Structures are given as C-alpha cells and as structure tokens.
Amino acid sequence: MNAITPVILSGGSGTRLWPLSREAYPKQFLPLAGTATMLQATWQRVAAIAAHGPLVIANEAHRFVAAEQLQQVGAQPQAIILEPVGRNTAPAIAVAALEATGNDEDPLLLVLPSDHVIADEAAFHAAVRLAAAAAEAGKLVTFGIVPSGPETGYGYIKAAPGNGARAVERFVEKPDLATATDYVASGHYLWNSGMFLLRASRYLDELARFNPAMLEACRGAWQGARRDADFTRLDAAAFAAVPSDSIDYAVMEKTADAVVVALDAGWNDVGSWTALRDVSTQDSHGNAHRGDVIAIDCRNTYAYGEKLVALVGLDDVIVVQTDDAVLVGKADRMQEVKDVVARLKAEGRSEASWHRKVYRPWGAYDSIDNGARFQVKRITVKPGGTLSLQMHHHRAEHWVVVSGTAEVTRGDEVLLLGENQSTYIPLGVTHRLRNPGKLPLELIEVQSGSYLGEDDIVRFEDTYGRS
Amino acid sequence: MNAITPVILSGGSGTRLWPLSREAYPKQFLPLAGTATMLQATWQRVAAIAAHGPLVIANEAHRFVAAEQLQQVGAQPQAIILEPVGRNTAPAIAVAALEATGNDEDPLLLVLPSDHVIADEAAFHAAVRLAAAAAEAGKLVTFGIVPSGPETGYGYIKAAPGNGARAVERFVEKPDLATATDYVASGHYLWNSGMFLLRASRYLDELARFNPAMLEACRGAWQGARRDADFTRLDAAAFAAVPSDSIDYAVMEKTADAVVVALDAGWNDVGSWTALRDVSTQDSHGNAHRGDVIAIDCRNTYAYGEKLVALVGLDDVIVVQTDDAVLVGKADRMQEVKDVVARLKAEGRSEASWHRKVYRPWGAYDSIDNGARFQVKRITVKPGGTLSLQMHHHRAEHWVVVSGTAEVTRGDEVLLLGENQSTYIPLGVTHRLRNPGKLPLELIEVQSGSYLGEDDIVRFEDTYGRS
Incomplete structure (x- = not known):
C-alpha cells in the first residue's frame, strides 16, 4: 500500500452534544466513547496504516488542546493547520493537500472527521486498503457506510453494481423515511460518511477544474500562513475570503472519478446524544449510564452525571448533567439540542459556548x-x-x-x-x-x-x- | 366562634419531594407554592381565626429554622414543642393538648399539617366555623376533602347523609382505582385530609379511653420537658418510649363522636412533585417551570432549576435540579422518589438527608x-x-x-x-x-x-x- 497521510478534520463545534460539548471545548476533545478523546481515537485508529503523522485541521481557538491531546498519544503531526474561521470541508482539505504537496510529495490523503466512532478497526483497515488501490489509480474515493436501517439523518450514495471500489451513480440528500426504506431495501445505497481517500494532487486538480476561485483563495491563505513550532496559522484575511462549501458539493458530485468503497465496521458519527446512547454499552433494559446515576425501572435511557442523577420510571429519555446545565430530552428529539444552543446564543448566555x-x-x-x-x-x-x-x-x-x-x-x-x-x-x-x-x-x-x-x-x- | 388554637404539625421529613426537600431541611420549610414557606403559609391561613399564636410540634433538629420562620411572619407561637423522634400524629396531638390545657384552659385545637396547600381561604374558614360548633358540642371533627377525582393515593371517609358536620360511617384505606371510582360516583365519600378540629380535653379523654398507655407516656414526656425561651423540649427517653400511631387509628376510628365536615377549597397535600405541578401555574401546554428553564416543544412538564435546565420534546416528565443532584422522572411514577431516597440512605450518601x-x-x-x-x-x-x-x-x-x-x-x-x-x-x-x-x-x-x-x-x- 502506498504512503497514506491521515488528514484529521477537527474544526467542528459539536453543538448537538451540548452541554457536554461546547464550542470552546467541543466533542472531538472529549472521551465520549471510551477513555481516549475522539480526536485521539481517530489518530489511534489509523496510526498502524499511516506513513506519516497526521495533518490536522483545527480551529485557531482549539490549538492548545488539539496539540496537547495529539502529543499525549504520540501522534507527531506533520502540521496542525489553524483555521481562523470555519469554511466547511472543501477548503480544509484543500489547504491540507497544499501542505502535503509542498515538498514535491504527493501522498494519498485519508480524510477523517475527528469525531466518529468505528468499532471494527480491522474492517476499516481492509476498506482503506481497497480504497488505496483506486486512489493510486486517480480515483477520488468516498467511504459509504453499509446501512443498518433506514436512517433519515444521513445523505446516501448510490453505488454502481459490483464489488470493491464502485462508481458513484449519484449522491442524494437526506431522504424521508419511505425513501430511505426503499434505498435500504434496494441494496444499492450507502450512507455518506464524510470520509475520503484521494491523492493530494488529484483533489487539487479537480478543485481547480470545478472551483478555481476556491483553490486560489485557499492557496493564498496557505502561502500567507505563519508557521511556528507547533502550528501553521492560515492567513486570516485570506482564509476569511474563501467561499464555504463541502467537498461533496465542491468536488465529489462533479468529478467523473468518484468511486465508493463500502464500509461495514460499526461506524457511527455520534451526531446526537441518541446516537451516543446507541453506541454505548447498555444494560439488559437498554440503559447506558455514565457517572453518578441511580435509576429505578427505566428503559432505553442515556444518562451522564457529573454529580448525582436519579431517574424514575423513564423510557427513551436522555439526561445530561454538567456543573452548570442540565439537558433532558426525548430520545427521538435530540437533534433539536441545536435549537437550545441557538436560543442560548441569542440570549448572549455563556453556557452556549463555554464550560464553567x-x-x-x-x-x-x-x-x-x-x-x-x-x-x-x-x-x-x-x-x-x-x-x-x-x-x-x-x-x-x-x-x-x-x-x-x-x-x-x-x-x-x-x-x-x-x-x-x-x-x-x-x-x-x-x-x-x-x-x-x-x-x-x-x-x-x-x-x-x-x-x-x-x-x-x-x-x-x-x-x-x-x- | 370559640377560642381556636392552631396546632401545626411540622415533624415531617418530606422525602417524596427530594432532592429539593431533605430530612435536614424538609418541604414545610421551603417556599414550594408561593413566596412564603409552607409552614409560614399554614400559619397565615389561620391567623385571622386563631385566638392565640399556634402550638407548633417540630422535630428537635429543625428547631432553629422553625422558630425563625414563624418569627418572620409574626406567628408568636404559644410553644414550639420539640420531638426528639417522630411518633406519628396521635402522640404529637396529645402533647399539644396537654400543653393547651396546662393553664386550666380548654381551647378548640385546629390540627393542621404544615405542608398542605389550600387555595380558597374563605371556604376553609367557613368549614372551620361549621366544625367549631360541632367541636364545642364535644365532637371530634375531621375535615373531608370533596374529591376532584378517583385518587388512589388518599384514604377515604364515608360520611352519613346530610349537611354540615356529618357522622363518620367509616374510614377506609387507600382504595384501588375501581373502588375509588365507585366511591367518588356515590357522593358519600371524602378524602381523609389529616386536618382536625377538637376540644383539647375531649381528645385527651378519648385517648385515655382507647389508648391509655400512649396518653400516660405522652404525659410523662411532657411533664419532663425542659423549657427555655423558645422551646419546649420533650423528655427524650420518655418520648422515645411512646408508641407510634396516627390519630386516625388511635382515636378517630374508635370514638363514637367522630364527625366529618366537607371541605371544597382547592386543597392539595403536595405529596409528590406531580401534585406540585398540578397546583402550580401552568402555561397553555400544561408546563410549570421555576427558575432557569428553557423548553422546546414540551407538554405537561414540571421543572425546577437552580442553574440552567433545558428540556426538549418531553411530555409528562418532572425535572428537579439542585446544586448536588438532579431528579428526572415520569409524572405518574413520582411516588417512587422515596425509593431513590431509601437507596441513597442504604448507600450512606449524604444527599439522602442533607443539602449541600x-x-x-x-x-x-x-x-x-x-x-x-x-x-x-x-x-x-x-x-x-x-x-x-x-x-x-x-x-x-x-x-x-x-x-x-x-x-x-x-x-x-x-x-x-x-x-x-x-x-x-x-x-x-x-x-x-x-x-x-x-x-x-x-x-x-x-x-x-x-x-x-x-x-x-x-x-x-x-x-x-x-x-
């Protein structure tokens, strides 16, 4: 397998896991699904197949915690590239590709969000190996998750028939339940995971073709970057001028070389408290409790308690207690936590973004x-x-x-x-x-x-x- | 109307309203249903019809808070009688009657728990006046609440047909739902409120007749009491030897002179968080929130937040947050809060009994x-x-x-x-x-x-x- 450089996208703000995750110290820096933080677990998952330390793209505000957490697990990043503002994935991957090709090298970039869970590491490595062959051949590979059910919270990818790296027939937006059910029944659709494997130069070429303005703006921000011992600080004014877009819209949906590799490895994007419940170890009644929790006759609850939390007679309820806020919600409504955060922000409350x-x-x-x-x-x-x-x-x-x-x-x-x-x-x-x-x-x-x-x-x- | 002395029973431990109410500072000392504490509201409710300041029966451990709260509302108690241990209502009322008759007086004792809510004070006063005439005539009057529905959490009283002070045909234990429904449909049954009006000497006479050992033990504890400026401290050893029993079992179910006066005055014993929700001011979706609470699309919730509490998509759920514990429960299961407290006690945890x-x-x-x-x-x-x-x-x-x-x-x-x-x-x-x-x-x-x-x-x- 050719040289793989992991590109870890750590720019997220994690508001759907408020109040444990907050902008100033979000999800990827928390040990939500184990003893390592999600950022650390992301590195540990690929360390064995990486030829180099990772390229990490992080928010300027998180630079110290990102550097410290990577250091704790011996990640030795090639660079920690700091975004002064978030501009979605297409520009983030562009500056990573520019950094990766800066020394006349041209590695395969394994693009990974820093806040996903993958239970079966061996299956993940096997999928990466399959993808690497296609990426070597110039394909832009996306990883498509084999659906475990008709989820309406993800985009879907229709794959051409066959095995291995299959052509992408089309990307589709989050469907309604009936459509999702049809997709899953058909066997042709996979969930869009947001993970990619692509040769750095191929990505830059395709971006130049479909969105040259974005590439030039990214190049300006990268060329103007200040470098110190730990950090590559993108030029703030230049990066602020970069248009915001996802790699899916900016490149993957336009290129003729998109392929998809199926991944069936216990993947979860931990996109809500309910998703975290579902990947947590549960008791025989479906309860997953962390911290100081007492429950009487509860089912399918998730509870996180920094101090004492007592639950009585609940079904399908999520309770998250931190030192300055408590969240309680019905499990199937937890996507609306972002509305709570929005309201707190509108009211100028520090709990929206800062921990105590x-x-x-x-x-x-x-x-x-x-x-x-x-x-x-x-x-x-x-x-x-x-x-x-x-x-x-x-x-x-x-x-x-x-x-x-x-x-x-x-x-x-x-x-x-x-x-x-x-x-x-x-x-x-x-x-x-x-x-x-x-x-x-x-x-x-x-x-x-x-x-x-x-x-x-x-x-x-x-x-x-x-x- | 003859001289009425309120006897306020303040010995309860209020564990069903944990974590806000705890043994060391229970329910009756909290402003749960208004700005005054429940003890203070109990006095204020009868101040206009009382000939004297109240006789207050409290737990030794609560003496300072009881005295301070009564002083704050100008109650000028005749005595604050301190129980070293709880022995239920029959002995508490016995020592109050002994205290009340100590100066060769013989007032009507209006016995009131310190932790009930009565919305309609005028209707309550009218019922007391009706009861006073019967008590003057030697009857032992219990107040029976006109049922608002087939509650299974209360005992019932079957009243003889008629108006005014009616003979008690029988007391019945908490019924099942079918029985409660029949009771309410019959029109002959009232809820047992735990409030009484009786001449002090009549109560002592009846207690001497049906339970002379209890009376003598109470007399010993009362005669051995130490008195200082604020407090009448019952003799600890003597009171510990008093048998524990309710006035219902010890006297009311045995006397031939029990009568009941119907009370339809918005009474609620606030016996659970759900009961507190039901007597609280609610929004158009049935939510009652106190403190720092944000809710998105909730119905029939009660929430109390000392710090920020955020609720999402809940129906019929109770959330109570204090500085060291959070309780979350389904509204129809909140009686089981006592099981939470029992478990905490068994584990030797201070949160069972003490606030931070x-x-x-x-x-x-x-x-x-x-x-x-x-x-x-x-x-x-x-x-x-x-x-x-x-x-x-x-x-x-x-x-x-x-x-x-x-x-x-x-x-x-x-x-x-x-x-x-x-x-x-x-x-x-x-x-x-x-x-x-x-x-x-x-x-x-x-x-x-x-x-x-x-x-x-x-x-x-x-x-x-x-x-």
Missing part, C-alpha cells in the same frame, strides 16, 4: 462560586505552566495554595508558596503565577472587586504568545 | 468545592450571629471576607475584617467568628488538612446551646 471550567495552555480555571462583588476560582497549573504577567484594574485577588507549589511574582517580589500557604495581590499590582514543580499546582483564588469580567486583564508578557 | 447548603442558627455554610486535602466553603453569618468558640485538630482555615464585617477571635487576638480582608487560623488555634454588623457577613473559607469532616470540631462555648 475553562482550559488554557497553562492549565485550567473553574469558577466555583460568585456573588455581587466576588468570585471564587479553582485554578490548576500544569508542571512548568506559567500564567501571563498581568495586572487588574478592578479586582484584588487572594490566593490559597491547596496542592503543589506556586511561584508567585508580585510587584518586585518572588514568593514560593506550598500547600496551606496564601498570598494577596492588591488591585493594580503586576503579578504572575508559575508552577515550578513536578506535580500539578492547585490553588483557590478569591477575587474581590467591583468588576470581575475576564476582560479586566492587562497582559505584559505571555509564554504562549497571547500578550 | 447547611443551615445553622447563626446562618449557613455551603460546600462549594473540595479535593483530596482541601475544602472550600461559602459561609454566611446573620447580623448578630456568632459561631461557637472552637478548634480543629486536623485542618487550618483561610478566611477571606467578601461582604459585610467579621469579628474574628483567634487565640488571644480579636480582629475586625471588612470586605477584601483575610486571615488565617492555624491548626489547633482556638477561634470564633461573629458578625457584629447590620448586614449579612459572607466569607470564603479554604480548609486545608488531612481530615476535613464536620466532626473535627472541639466546641468550647456556644450561644445556641450546642457546646
């Missing part, structure tokens, strides 16, 4: 309590992590170290604080927090002042390029 | 975060409130005042701290916290140590008699 616990390159903070003129945060700093040198105009801060060691810069002083030691940062005093130790540092911060917004921060210096 | 926020005579504390060797509490002290003079063997405490003024005794020092000031109480140092001001004091306490249980406290002195 916010991840930063140095660690995380969690707002555990607040009142009229105060806020309490639990701050975790990784070993070696350093917050920016900063100052606040409207608040003083009390810090109590509860675990690990803190190096605190306060004005001209530098203090070393251990467990059960505290300090006070008066309003207006320049300060910095660092974990000089080998264990995580945890401290409780009590903020006191008339304005406690995150934007009351003057950054003088920052290790992570944020000042 | 714990009320004390001086104020409250709320455990907002914790880890392996630390705990963070938000402590609220009422104006004038004083915590005990105390010491801990296993933890140090950092205190940051975030609102109001604190007087801190620390060893031999006394400090006055305002907003944004802090202090440190080392392990082993005697300390005390007081609010000397006119506004509530709020502070954040960070505990650090190897053992953080509530029982690591040595009390040297306590304003509330707890040392």
